[in-house]
Amino acid sequence: RSSTTDSNYVTRRIYIPEAAFTPESLNVVVTTVDPSDFPVIHAYCMVYDPTSHRSINGLDEDNFTVHEDGTLEEPITVERMTTGSGGAADIVFVFDVTGSMGPYITGLKDRAKAFADTLESRGLDYQLALITYGDEIRGFYEFTSDADEFKTWIEGLAATGGGDSPENPLDAIERAFDLSYRPFAQKIFVVITDAGYHEDDAVTPRTLDEVIEDCESFGAIVSVVGPDIAGYHNIADATGGFWFDIGEDFSSIIDMIGDLLSTQYIITYTTHDPVPDGRLRYVLVEAEYEGLTGSDEGTYRVGEAGLFFDPETTFTFNGDTFRVDIYGISLPQFGMAHIVVDYDAAKVSLVSAEVGEFLGRAAPEPPTFIPTYFSGQVDLAMARRAEDSGVSGYGVLATLMFATIADDPTSELEFSTVDLRTMDDEPIDTVPGYTGYIRLVGDGTDHEGCMLCDFDCDGDIDLRDFVLLSTYWQPVNDTSGDVGPATGTVPRLLPSPDGAVNYEDLFVFTRMWNWWHFSHTILREVPVSPVLAVEDSPGEMTLYLRSASCVGMGHILLDIPSGVEITSVEAGELLSYKASPVVLVEGNEISFARLSDSSPFTKSSGTLIVVRYNGNGTVGIRSLDIRSFAGEKMLIQYTHPLGFSLGQNIPNPFNSSTQIKFSIPDKGYVRLGIYNLLGERVATLVDGELLAGERTAIWDGRLSTGETAPSGIYYYKLSFRGENQVRRMLYLK
Known part of the structure; x- marks a missing residue:
């Protein structure tokens, strides 16, 4: 009731239930795949109606199918995101x-x-x-x-x-x-x-x-x-x-x-391949609801199991105390461990050793943790309770507190014993142990009075500094450029000049370049394992890498037969993509780096290096050292370039254009066609010879005649050397 002189209002909240709606189509988006509990995998996805942008509610295990690398994963569990679900x-x-x-x-x-x-x-x-x-x-x-x-x-x-x-x-x-x-x-x-x-x-x-x-x-x-x-x-x-x-x-x-974002589904399963191997794994999630279907693909990678000191380098001074964590990566069903750490008792003393959170994660009772102290060594025995299941993933196994007792504390931490086991007492293979570094505050920041690798002393690290490095390069070996190898964490690297200006110095320069241009946190993890394929043809060797988006630098030692002469070495698309590629050749050595000021990441797959030569014989590879943009050594898998595969189009359904990814293992004739329900080819996306590798084709919904295709279900078929793969997609105008 109201008037011009006074007003009285009564407010009542009335709950009106959300009206049911019938979606016109179904979109699935895999927002992330979380392998932190590997081999248990959690795929997070949104399922919604693209027209109204409304989430589809009420889905369960019967509505979803999950494939990892083409293998059906069963059983799965499906839940909506709730407090404590970990998204x-x-x-x-x-x-x-x-x-x-x-x-x-x-x-x-x-x-x-x-x-x-x-x-x-x-x-x-x-x-x-x-x-x-x-x-x-x-x-x-x-x-x-x-x-x-x-x-x-x-x-x-x-x-x-x-x-x-x-x-x-x-x-x-x-x-x-x-x-x-x-x-x-x-x-x-x-x-x-x-x-x-x-x-x-x-x-x-x-x-x-x-x-x-x-x-x-x-x-x-x-x-x-x-x-x-x-x-x-x-x-x-x-x-x-x-x-x-x-x-x-x-x-x-x-x-x-x-x-x-907050109404996502969490799909959980245990991978059929529980061995951490560093390769990129593809997870295809398909959803079905009231006759509508949709799918999307996510990826994850789990490096080999390993232990790190975190931080890798500690800067300290006499009288200081500092903490170092023993950090585990990609540990599958971890249950117990025996770890021995050596340190220099003349430089630092161990104050305490405490159990980390990883050992007791998701366990009702605290774990067993027994540290035994010696001069210059600590022996750690640890185990989850017998009634607990193993724990998988990443985390801190133990925390060590040290006190600095020398004016110059420069020394190292080493794992002299690492014995990790599952709850079933099965050994867990780990990559070789990593070293921890203890350094005096102030060391390693300057090189001839300037920032390390700032050769022209102008306060930054840019292409002018690289030009100077190239003038110092072997065989000149000007000591001004002798900054490697180096230990520690950027930017406080500690150079150990070796008397030569070579790939070690290029590695240090590239690490400092990436720090200066991107200065963001680089995740600490066991380096991933790119897949290397070497394609030989008369007078040419091409190095092709897959799962290589983190590649930043490297060194190749060639095996050159007598009578063969290298005529050129060219950077491939992995090095040149949005970057200034660096390729330095001296005899049978190739040093390379990717210097970018827009992104440290390159393409996921592509050509790394092309070597051309004259003479009778074939050039080979004697040794190969490839590093990430953070300077971490990457474990290389050698294989044929790629398998023959056809991916699910993304997005699906689509109403403007869609992307189709495919790969072929060798150079050859390829056809990728679009077919209607009658089996008639209505559009051709690829029809010709391609090199080995991954490709992406785009269909804009147009027929070969140039007309827009009618809405409906279409099939797309990839043909290569007598083999065919077919998938289905839905086009909605």
Whole structure:
């Protein structure tokens, strides 16, 4: 009841149940595959109606099928994400802050806390980060788990400039790669803009296709709140994200994104192949609901089991105390261990040894932990209780506290005994033990008065410094460039000059380059194992790598027969992709590196090096040393280039375009065709000779006649040397 003089209001909350709806199609997005409990695998996925952006509820084991590397995994369990379920998401808002974006800054500020509360209430362990941009990057805010801090960032934003539409989200997305992501967390990018995008012009050299490929390699899911532009649809479709019309209610869109992320399904299974081997594994999740189907593929990699000292290098001084963790990686069904650590008792003393959280994880009773102390050595015996099951994954086995007792504490920690076993007393094979380094504070930061590898002493590490390194190179061997090998963690590397300027110095330079240009946390893990294929043809040897997105540098020693002369050595696409490739040849030695200022990651597969030569005979490889961009040695698997395989199209169903990945093991004739339900070939995507490797074909829904295909089910077939593989897809206009 109201009047012009007074008003009385009665407010009553009425619950209206959500109306049932019938989805028009089904989209599945695998947001991450978490192997931290390996061999138990957790695949997180969203299942939703792409038209309404509403989650499909009520699914269970009968609605899902999971294949790992083509093998059906059974049994599986399916649950919705809840508090304590362990899901983690690192969410980056990539925000246009030009003049017209004021209302959206206000809208995000108003909904930021509610967005975070929604994620937390449904069990998603979130972190939030922010990248702001116009024609250039304007702000870079590292991850926080404090929603109030994130809201403070938003409140401090001001919409200025612009007016020249388009803006530059492509550089901003690439900048998001430099944030510090957690292992196995979902990488979610949300681009918010009311303008188009610069591409391959005076503002940015990048193209949308390049950024899409980088996001796919990085594992980022990109959603766009923006204008109805084909490119924004393409990046969302290709990465498994969503496109929202920024002209709609902005607060509702933010709420909807939070709802989709927090209503995921967790599919759990035990892999059929429980041996950690460092290779990339493909997990295909298929869902079915009321006659509709959808699928998506995720990947994971589990390196070989191993132990590290964490941190690898400790900088200390006399009278200081410091902590070193014994950190386990990729431990399968771990149950007990006997570990002996040696240290220099003249430099440091051991104060205490305590059990780490990993040994007692998910156990009702504390584990057994018996440290025995000797001068210069600690003997650790540890075991889970007999009634407990084994624990798998990553974590701290023990924590050692040391005190520095010498003016110069420079010394090392070594594993003299490592005996890890399962609960069934089966040995767990580990990679060779890693060394821990103890150094005096201040050592290793300068080289001739300047930052290590800053040869021109101008305060940065750039191509000018590399040019100087190349002038110091063998056979000149100018000591100014003798900075390797080096131990420790960047940027505080401790050089051990060896009297030669060679690949060791290039490795140190590349590590410092990557630190200077990216300066983000590089995950500590046993280096992955790229798969190497060597393809020989008359006068040419090509090195091809798969699972190689982390490759940063390397050294090859060739076996050159008498009478054979090397005519050229060229960098392949893995080294040249968005980078300045470095290839230095001296006799039968090839040293190479990838120097990039846009991303430390390269393509997942491709050509590494091409060696051309004259003469009778075949050039071979005597030794090969390939390192990650962090300088970690990678364990190489030698194999034929690739198998013959055809992947599920992504996305599926689709309404604009879809990507089809396939691979062939050798050079040869390939045909990839699209067929209707009558078996008639209606489009041809590939018809010709290809080199061995992985490829991606795109079908835009058009027939060979140029007309748009009608909606419906289509088959696509890959043919190679008499073999065929066929898959099904759904096209919706």
